[in-house]
Amino acid sequence: MTILDKFTEGEVILPPNNPNGLTMRAKLLFTLIPSVIFILMVTGYIAYLTSTHFLNQALERSSKLQVKAVAHEIEGVLARGMQDLLFISRNFSGSEGLRKAFANFSDLEKVDYREIGFISQKDASHLYFVSRDNQVLQIQNSVISSINPDPRLYLEELARLKSGEVWISPIVEVEYPFPQVPNPNQKFRSKVIYFGTPYVFENGEQAGFLLLSMDVRMLRNILSLYNSPQSPLWAFPRTPELRFTYVFDLDGWMLFQSEDFGKKDLPISTDLARGDYVNGTLGKPGLEAAFRPAAHYLPFWKMVNDVKEERFDLIEMTGEAQEPSDVKSYSLSYTPIRFQEKVIAGIAYVDRTRLTLAAGYKHMDMMLILSIITIVAVSLIIFVLSHLITKPIFKLAAAVNNIQKSRKLEPIDIRNAGYEIHLLQNAINSMMDVVNVQMAEIRKKDLKIQDVEYREKIQLDSEFPKTSQETSIDPLPEMVGFGDKIEWLKSDILKAARADADVLIIGETGTGKQLTAEAIHRHSRRNNHPFISINCGELSENLLQDSLFGHVKGAFTEAKTDRKGAFLEANGGTLFLDEIQTASSNVQQALLRTVAVRKIKPLGSDKEFDVDVRLICATNIDLRLLIDKGQFRSDLYFRLKVITIATPPLREHMENIPVLVDHCLRQLRDVTRREGLGMSKGALEKMKRYSWPGNVRELMNCLTRAFVMTTNHTIQAEDILLDADEDKSFASGRLNSAQVKDTANEKQHVSKETDHMRSYEEGIDSKAFPAFHAAVQLNTRQQKVIPYLLSHKTITRNEYQKQVDENVSARTANYDLQDLVKKGMLKKQGSGPSTRYVLTEFV
Incomplete structure (x- = not known):
């Protein structure tokens, strides 16, 4: 039996044959433990009272600061309205000047002014302008009387003003005429506050009055702003209790309250503000949502009287909970709103926080835990001290x-x-x-959770930009992506398609310049005519001239037949010249003449031919730099640069990576019949962190390689092979286990490369290509180019050489491509330098 067992059975406390009764340990236990518990209870209660007091003080200060800040902001807006009106009165220069000043103040200062008017005292030469939806409309003198209420009713109030003084009105609902071409009788209503001031000539004679009105919803939106996470005072997330702010006048009318900041066009209301007041008057002329509580609500009327006397304070209120989660007691802080050093209204802030109540419960829990821990600790100390030296x-x-x-x-x-x-x-x-x-288990579990999370299959559409959900009908579905950059590109494409002028496309490699050119042709009036594409960088000077302008039979030794050339082949349609910066000076000179006169002369011919061709050129180099170096003709540059379209690099619209990945995966699934293969979160995050110097083409190639080489149902981060330098940012952000796993997978990739033919055949459904079966054998060069073919659907001899090895000869590349044609995987299109090989599935 252990000492602990003896202790619980009482042998240690009451040892046998002890005539003196309790031992020292027992005395300490029965004396110290109750004393300690009593001390803890007393000190805990005192601490609770103290912490609650200071917590309430902090909450009161926070509420007062909130209401003071809102009042200051509203006073600033009112002062801005006064200053704008005085500025206009000092610089008033007739109808056009008044209109420009009104429009400028609305646009530059972002103030929602509704109207401005000059009311003449001498004659009927009134000037009146009304603004709605950024449109400023002048109201003719004959129509001013249809403004309800008529602004000339305020002449009695305005007549009391001296020069430089500004009058402010209560909230008024005004009906304005706003005639438009389709609707000459159109009217609209708005709740506004008027500012008025006299207009005096330079000789001191008073000519009339200027009136400026401001939409009350602008003031309401200030309340909503400071009651939202976008508030300038926002420092930390608040608990979800009901909080709101409302404005009341000096007669006790609640005028309007804060609303959801995201819904700025909501009508004026006081639903929340009057929730605790059962009795009162609802609605007053010009403001149907206004509410005035009955006289027996003393705290409310104390607040109104304090505001009249320019005092601010906080009142602890008790009312009905407006929501099941609300508390009945709440704080009501208030402060006056001043205009020209006079109190014109008050603002109140209702905070139904449960922080004090929650702190009390937490305090009780901590006291209980602390008491239990203390009892155990004291008992253990007493038990140990009695047996130790x-x-x-x-x-x-x-x-x-x-x-x-x-x-x-x-x-x-x-x-x-x-x-x-x-x-x-x-x-x-x-x-x-x-x-x-x-601790080791926690670390291990964290690593597993992190790794599992990164290896889970992700729904790519959940990662799409928010703007993708707002897009209705896409006029250019072939241009994949959303956001400002892509929308601007699509807009430029459609504009260029309608214009039927020559186009210069500039953009980095892999940004979709050819796709842009094809889209322009497809949506132009030439879409029923040929679209011819030539890469100037693939051809020598003589071959390029021959490809462009053609030749007649006998023009040179190998000219056995006539050749029309790209200009004649594209007659009536579109000719696309990629990498135009690589064209030699002779080619540039020939192009300049052709673009200028729209005539060509084939090699060896004495006859010129008229051509009706839209020319689209593309370059990935700033041609102005080449012009400065003397490598490109400036006159040709300005001939080509009729319309310029820039294709954005992928790094400028990284939010579209999930969209592009989803689009590419759908294409690969259609080609390979590998349904269900998706992307893990880790792989997508890895792609998001990469800068993609090769842009969309590099992304498609990378994803195609991962799609083809993986044998799993989900593409993991280790399947996405990127440049090591660019990939360091992602590797350093992962946990240790993920780093080890990535390293191991990278090592395994060497063996995968040597045997990737087997995994490729396993990953592709043989039905995708008519002749792609187990009996088909591909050499190493052909295997390397398969991912590129799956992504681009077509390839040229030059592209084949670049994908395999720069040192591969043209003869070897042609042999490999012809071999793929014989095996049924590719089909040859065109002849000569414009020859392309297309996947059989996509011919």
Whole structure:
């Protein structure tokens, strides 16, 4: 039986044959434990009262700061309206000047002014302008009387003003005439506040009055802003209790309240503000949502009287909970709103926070836990102290202190310290072992959770930009992507398609310049005529001239037949010249003449031919730099640069990576019949962190390679092979286990490359290509180019050489391509330098 068992059974407390009664340990237990519990309860209660007091003070200060900040913002807007009106009165220069000033203040200062008018005292030469939806319309003198209420009713108030003084009205609902061409009788209503001031000639004679009105919803939106996460005072997330702000006048009318900041066009209301007031008057002339509580609501009327006397304060209120989660008690802080040093209204902030109540519950929980821990700790200390001597205690304390200083959970080993010390030492060591094991388990679980999360299949459409959900009918579905960059590109394409002028497309490699050219042709009036594409960088000078302008039979030794050339082949349609910057000076000169006169002369011919061709050129180099170096003709540049379209690099619209990945995966699934193969979160994050210097083409190639080479149902991060330098940012952000796994997978990739033919055949359904079966054997060069074929659907001899190896000869490349044609995988289109090989599935 252990000492602990004896302790629980009472043998240690009441040892046998002890005539003196309780032992010292028992006395300490029965004396210290109740005393400690009592002290904890008293100190805990005092701490609770103290913390609650200061917490309430902090909440009061926060509420007062909130209402003060909102009042200051509203006063600033009102002061801005006054300043704008005074500025207009000092610089008034007739109808056009008044209109421009009105429009400029609305646009530049982002103030929602509704109307401005000059009311003449001498004659009927009034000027009146009304604004709605950024349109400013002048109201004729004959129609001013249809404004309800008529602004001339305020002449009595305005007549009391001196020069430089500004009058402000209460909130008024005004009906404005707003005639338009389709609807000459159109009217609209708006709740506004008027600013008025006299207009005086330079000789001091008063000519009339200027009126400026401001939409009240602008002031309401200030309340909504400061009650939202976009508030300038927002410092941390708030608990979800009901909070709102409302404005009241000096007669006790609640005028309007804060709303959802995202819904700025909501009508004026006081639903929340009047929720705690059962009795009162709802609605007043010009403001049907206004509410005035009955006289027996004393705290409310105390607030109104305080505001009249320019005081601000906070009142603890008790009312009905407006929502099940609300508390009945809440704080009501208020402060006056001043205009020209006079109080014109008040603003109140209702905060139904449960922070004090939650803090009280937490305090009680902590006191209970602290009491239990204290009881256990005191009992253990008393139990240990009764069996220990001073020296072993000091040794043990020193050992524990060393652990605290070194912060290393290493075992304690104190020899010959007594049985009790040995028990305590073992307990401490066991606890440290458990903590070490638990910490290791926690780290291990974190790593597993992280790894599992990154390896889970992700729904790509959930990663699409928000603008993708707002898009209705896409006029250019072949241009994949969303956002401003892509929308601008699509807009430029459609504009260029309608214009029927020559186009210069500029953009980095892989940004879709040919796709842009094809889209322009497809949506132009020439879409029923040929679209001819030539890459100037693939051909020598003579071949390029022959490809463009053609030749007649006998023009040179190998000219056995006539050749029309690209200009004549594209007659009536579109000719696309890629990499135009590589054209030699002779080709540039020939192109300049052709573009200027729209005539060509084939090699060896004495006859010129008229051509009706739309020319689209593309370059990935700034042609102005080549012009400065004398490598490109400036006159040709300005001939080509009728319409310029820039294709954005992928790094400027990275939000479209999930869209592009989804589009590419759909194409690959259609080609390979590998349904269900998706993308993991880790792989997508890895692609998002990469800068893609090769743009969309590099992304498609990378994804195609991963799609073809993976044998799993989900593409993982290790399947996405990127440049090592660019991939460091992602690798450093992953946890250690993910790093180890990526490293192991990278090592395995070497063996995968040597045997990727087997995995490729396993990953592609043989039905995708008519002749692609187990009996078909591809050489190493052909295997390398398969991912490129799956992504682009077509290839030329030059592209084949680049994908395989720059050192591969043209003869070898032609042999490999002809071999793929014989095996039924490719079909040859065109002849000569414009020859292309297309996947059989897509012919």
